[in-house]
Amino acid sequence: MFYREAGDFSTTYQADAQTFPIKYERWGYYAILAVAFGVVPFFINDYWANAVMIPFLIYAIAALGLNILTGYCGQVSLGTGGFMAVGAYAVYKLMTSFPEVNIAFHVLGAGLVTAGVGVLFGLPSLRIKGFYLAVATLAAQFFLVWLFNKVPWFYNYSASGQITAPERTVFGVVVTGPNTDAAAKYLFCLVFVFLCAWLARNLTRGSFGRKWMAIRDMDIAAEIIGVYPLAAKLSAFAVSSFFIGVSGALFFSVYLGAVEVTEAFGIQKSFLVLFMIIIGGLGSIFGSFAGAAFLVLMPVLLKNILVGQLGWPTDLATHFEFMIVGALIVTFLILEPHGLAQLWRVTKEKLRLWPFPH
Amino acid sequence: MTETSEGYTTADGRQIGGVLMEMKNITLRFGGVTAIKDISFDIREGEIRAIIGPNGAGKSSMLNVISGFYHPQEGEVWFHGSKRPAMKPYQVAQQGIARTFQNIALFEGMSVLNNVMTGRLTHMTTNMAQQAMWWGKAEREEVENREIVEKIIDFLEIQHIRKTPVSRLPYGLKKRVELARALAAEPKLLLLDEPMAGMNVEEKEDMSRFILDVNDEFGTTIALIEHDMGVVMDLSDRVVVMDYGKKIGDGTPDEVRNNQDVIDAYLGVAHD
Ligand SMILES: Nc1ncnc2c1ncn2[C@@H]1O[C@H](COP(=O)(O)OP(=O)(O)OP(=O)(O)O)[C@@H](O)[C@H]1O
Ligand SMILES: [Mg+2]
Numbered sequence: 001m002f003y004r005e006a007g008d009f010s011t012t013y014q015a016d017a018q019t020f021p022i023k024y025e026r027w028g029y030y031a032i033l034a035v036a037f038g039v040v041p042f043f044i045n046d047y048w049a050n051a052v053m054i055p056f057l058i059y060a061i062a063a064l065g066l067n068i069l070t071g072y073c074g075q076v077s078l079g080t081g082g083f084m085a086v087g088a089y090a091v092y093k094l095m096t097s098f099p100e101v102n103i104a105f106h107v108l109g110a111g112l113v114t115a116g117v118g119v120l121f122g123l124p125s126l127r128i129k130g131f132y133l134a135v136a137t138l139a140a141q142f143f144l145v146w147l148f149n150k151v152p153w154f155y156n157y158s159a160s161g162q163i164t165a166p167e168r169t170v171f172g173v174v175v176t177g178p179n180t181d182a183a184a185k186y187l188f189c190l191v192f193v194f195l196c197a198w199l200a201r202n203l204t205r206g207s208f209g210r211k212w213m214a215i216r217d218m219d220i221a222a223e224i225i226g227v228y229p230l231a232a233k234l235s236a237f238a239v240s241s242f243f244i245g246v247s248g249a250l251f252f253s254v255y256l257g258a259v260e261v262t263e264a265f266g267i268q269k270s271f272l273v274l275f276m277i278i279i280g281g282l283g284s285i286f287g288s289f290a291g292a293a294f295l296v297l298m299p300v301l302l303k304n305i306l307v308g309q310l311g312w313p314t315d316l317a318t319h320f321e322f323m324i325v326g327a328l329i330v331t332f333l334i335l336e337p338h339g340l341a342q343l344w345r346v347t348k349e350k351l352r353l354w355p356f357p358h
Numbered sequence: 359m360t361e362t363s364e365g366y367t368t369a370d371g372r373q374i375g376g377v378l379m380e381m382k383n384i385t386l387r388f389g390g391v392t393a394i395k396d397i398s399f400d401i402r403e404g405e406i407r408a409i410i411g412p413n414g415a416g417k418s419s420m421l422n423v424i425s426g427f428y429h430p431q432e433g434e435v436w437f438h439g440s441k442r443p444a445m446k447p448y449q450v451a452q453q454g455i456a457r458t459f460q461n462i463a464l465f466e467g468m469s470v471l472n473n474v475m476t477g478r479l480t481h482m483t484t485n486m487a488q489q490a491m492w493w494g495k496a497e498r499e500e501v502e503n504r505e506i507v508e509k510i511i512d513f514l515e516i517q518h519i520r521k522t523p524v525s526r527l528p529y530g531l532k533k534r535v536e537l538a539r540a541l542a543a544e545p546k547l548l549l550l551d552e553p554m555a556g557m558n559v560e561e562k563e564d565m566s567r568f569i570l571d572v573n574d575e576f577g578t579t580i581a582l583i584e585h586d587m588g589v590v591m592d593l594s595d596r597v598v599v600m601d602y603g604k605k606i607g608d609g610t611p612d613e614v615r616n617n618q619d620v621i622d623a624y625l626g627v628a629h630d
Contacts, residue, residue, distance in 0.1 A: 013504040014497065202492040206500055207482040210468075214476050217465035224425060224463070225543065226451030226480035235486060283467065 019201050036190060041183040049182035050255075056296045057189040058250045061196045063276040063288035065243030070274070071282035072204055073236035074216025075125050079137035081269030082144035083241050085261050086114045087248025089154050092163045095176075095253065096156060103168040103176060107192065107249045114245020115238040117144075122237030126230055129219075141270055148261040164258040176253045185254050192250060196243050200285055203239060212236050213283070244273075275325060279332050281341025290340040298324065365402060368595050369610075375403030377439075378579050379424065379547060384433035386419055386603075393419040394430065395603040401547065406573055407581045408590045410614075411600035412623060417583045418460055420600070421549050424581070425457050426450035452480050456540035457549035460583075462532045466525040470516060470535050471507070473524055477542025478503040507542050513575075514538050514568060530561040534568075541572060548572070550582040554589060562586065566593055591615070599623070 020026040044053060062080060069075050090110035095103065121140040125133050148154050155163045167177030174180050175188045203209055211232040214222035223229055252259045259265075272295065280291020299321050306317040336342055365375045379401040386394040393416045401407045409417045422428040424435065426447040435442045437453065445453075456477070465473050482503060488496045511517055514534055519527060524535060533553060540548055553569065554562045566589055572578050584590050590597060591611040599607035599614055601623040607614045614620055 013501045013508075017497070017500055017504070199490045202490050202496070203486070206489045206492070206496055207479055207484070208486060208489050210472060210476045211479060213468055213472070214465050214479075217467045218463055220427075220447075221459070221463035221465065222476075223447040224427075224451060224457060224459075225476055225539065226448050227476075228448045239486075 017205060019205070033194075037187075041187055044182050044186050046182045049186050051300050052296060053186050054189055054255050056293055057186070057193045058247050058255055059273065059276060059292040059296055060193055060289050061247035061250070062244050062273045063280065063292045064196055064200050064285065065240045065247065066273050067277045067280075067282065067284070067288045068200060068204070068212070068243065069236050069240035071277055071284065071287070072209060072216060073212035073233065073240075075122075075233060075236060076130065076134040077137040077240075078134050078267070078270045078274065079121060079140040079144070080244055080273040081265040081267055082141040083114050083118055083244040084248030084251060084269060085144055085148055085265035086117045086241075087111065087245030088252035088259055088265065089148050089163065089261075090114060090245065091249035091253050092156075092165070093154070095166060095168060099166070099168075102170060103253065104170060104188075106168075107246055107253070110249035111242040111246040114248065115242040118237045118241020118244070119234050122234050122241075125233045125237070138267070138270075141267055145261050145265060160260075162258050162260050163252065165253040168253075176257070178257065180254075189250055189254060192246055196246060197285060197289075200239075200243070200288075204285065208235060208239075216283075275329055277339075279328055279339055281339030282337065284338065284341035286344065287339050287341030290344070294340065295325070365404075368405075372404065372574075372595075374405045374595065377401070378403045378437070379581075380436040381420070381423070382434040382436065384420070384423060384430045384435075386416075386423060386428055386430045392603050394423070394600075396432070397598075397600070397603075397605045398433075399598045399605065399608055401579060401581055402596075403579055404573070404577055405579060405595040406569070406593055407579075408594035408597045408611075409581065409583045409600065410585070410587070410590055410597060411606075414602075415600040416603040417600055418551055421457065421551050421581070421583065424450075424547075424549060425455060451543070454543070454546035455549065456543040456545035456547075458533070458536045458540050458551060458553060460551040460555065462529075462536055464524045464532055464536055464539070467523070469521050469523055470527070470538075471511070471520045473535055474507045474511060474538045474542050475503065477539040478507060480543055506544070510538050510541050513571070514541070530557055533557070533561075533565070537565075537568065541576075541578075544576070546579060548578050548580045550580065552583050552585065554584060554586060562589060569593060 020029050040053070062084060066077060066080050069077050087110045090113040091106050094101070094106040094109050098106070121137065124136045128136060149161065155161055158164070165176045167174055167179060169175065170188060173184045175184050204212070211222070211227045214225065214227055215229060215232050219229060222232070248265065252264070256264060276291035276295050277288060278291070279294055280289065281287025302321050302324070303314075303317055306312040306320060307314055332339055365373060367373055377400045380398075381400070382398050384394050384397050385392065397420070409420060411417050419428060423430050426445045426449065429444055465476065468476075482499055484496045484499050488494070511520060514537065516531065516534055516538060519531065524532065527535065537550070537553065550569070554565050557565065569580060569582070570593065573580055582593070584593075594611060596609060597607070597611055597614045598605060599617070599620045606619040606623055607617040609617070
């Protein structure tokens, strides 16, 4: 009996509304934070940072964002790539227009710009639902990518049509550009992940989260208890797009450094993030992390095993990866729509009773 | 019983107040179907008002007019002494009218507690920034509203399923949770569409007791649709009888029971 809930009672409603009401989970959470902030930065190298940790952190923010919209509020979106592009181009314009301002504010600003754009593209959700809304967000995806390709103002009239992140520092440490250190980039992203997860958790446990879930579960009943559907849906679009914008901004400025929009933020990005929340768990913050970790780690792992150990050709390994992801999506959709997060919950329920399951 | 504009005293000695809601000459059509034909009636402060009638009589449609789902082609809705403009359901809810549905309309993906908490949404006003920080007002508001919700959970005796996902509950309990959600709004007017449909005798007794207690303890005005005549006679102060969209009776349970049109409608006398 390592994991238990017995004897762990909440005696106040404050305590009951905590993120981790169970002591073991709370300790686990503090331990993870301590390791993430205090240990990993000392050991991280360029390979781990670029192949695993930084993409994981950035995708976790995007997955959180999409999960708010789709998992909590029930509005399916295929526009994630496009909204990440908005974040990327917004941070680029901000970085180049106001070089004296700290990049951290640029990233947040990019999130706000994306929130605005998200609200705009969320307007159709008032009239259309489900499949049709998905198609409308798909249109947003293609429109945004087209826009950033077409209008030279967005890429500052550069000859290549690409955007390239200039060097920027935070507290004197370089976080963007070619001369960055793995630990600095990692920590910079980690702070945003922490911030976004904290905001997401606060919003989903209170009245906003309940409004979103009410709309998701039954919009007619939501309206009858006084939820204004317009405000509820648009607030979900705004919050979701804010996170996705932040992730797009980091993806460009910290991770890639230079971006060609079709390649970096195409429709496949939208699907990748959608798969993350399906595999991780719709309507779960933990699930957003689990899904991002899974889809970032799996290709790395497969490549190491199949190409590194077994000597398969790279393209074959890539196809194999597609097959695995596809099979997993189908499996999760059919067997466990609540994803890894639900598997984790079930495991906990079992653990709680272990070793006496009856 | 003598009715005045100030109200009346019921057989069991409860004091009923003035008119809370008044429907004036409501006509509602769906294409060729006229679901409600020129119906007028009122609901007084503190009373339990039943709406009865055979299947398809237009009872649910009437509740849907009150709660803003349907907008009648003709007629006026008066609430608190003033004419109500055309309103959306969420605006009606914000005016203090809560309801349950004939087919349960709970949020299946949420726990019982969260479902009942959604009933408090019209009372929760912290903005997004405060919520996002979970500081001061947001947490305080959550705790205050949780306390009210816990009282209702106790009142309806559903403490043991507080954290259970609604989708796992049996039908009778779902009906009770839906009532809890409506009560959580602390409505001035509570609309119940067949709260006892599909229940066994014991569950019906429980539900009747809850409805009487709600009316008694919170002074909530209740309008309810019910098919079980025994229940209607026991619970209600006044009854509106509908048939084919028309009002064929209105009065105390005794008056209605002895009304020839009502007897005909229930015995299925041919309509000409
Ligand atoms: N949205 C709608 N569109 C078209 N017709 C409708 C609609 N809602 C109700 N009706 C029609 O209006 C009439 C009254 O329906 P209503 O649901 O109000 O009856 P009811 O008295 O509640 O019956 P029951 O006891 O079966 O619940 C029926 O003929 C029904 O078919
Ligand atoms: Mg009905």
